[in-house]
Amino acid sequence: MDFFKGKKYDEIIPIFQAKFDANMNFLFKSREEMEKEDKEIIKSINETPTQKVAKRRKLSKEAQEADDLRKRLEIVQDEE
Template identity: 75%
Template sequence: VQEAVEVVTTAKLITEVVTAVSTQVATASTPISAAKPKTLKIAAALAVSTRRRKGVIIRDPEEELHTDTPAETPTVKDKGKRILIENPKTMKKKDQVEMDAEEEMKKEDEEIIKGINETPTQKAAKRRKLSEQAQEANDLRRNLEIV
């Protein structure tokens, strides 16, 4: 129905343009006959009447819409041959070990770079912290040996 309304409005615009051009042509010095504007008559079929008798469908072709409308064009049926989307598979153990080794190497490289960029005061603070942790570990061992 919307398409029919659009066609009618465009037809009206075309007829207005043709009539305006024909009046300009008539007023020209040399007489040129202009073609008579054509008007389109479009009747929108709201409902298709069908009668059923014992499984036979009888249709009136004048009341039906044209078969070339996009809504009625036959579509290709999907026969189950869609593109398959596979779920991601888990990594194999060998691949996982390689990935873990690469990650460890990257972490070690980052630590080395941090160590190079540290200032002497940061290095001294780090040594003190490590020595305190070592001393606490030794104290715990002594306490465990006593008990």
């Protein structure tokens, strides 16, 4: 709680409000949302090793493409 020492109420309340909202959203998730998440977890568990390797390769390739794109981008200053 030392984090909040010296801060005003107006500075602290948004932090607590965000945490409260996240907790409330979790508690009031619909059954369909929970079942959807469960299906995704089960699907991930049931993947074969070859599927997992293919998925990792795809993600690695996408990350590499993103890095290549970032290297090509140039920051241009606004002339205003």
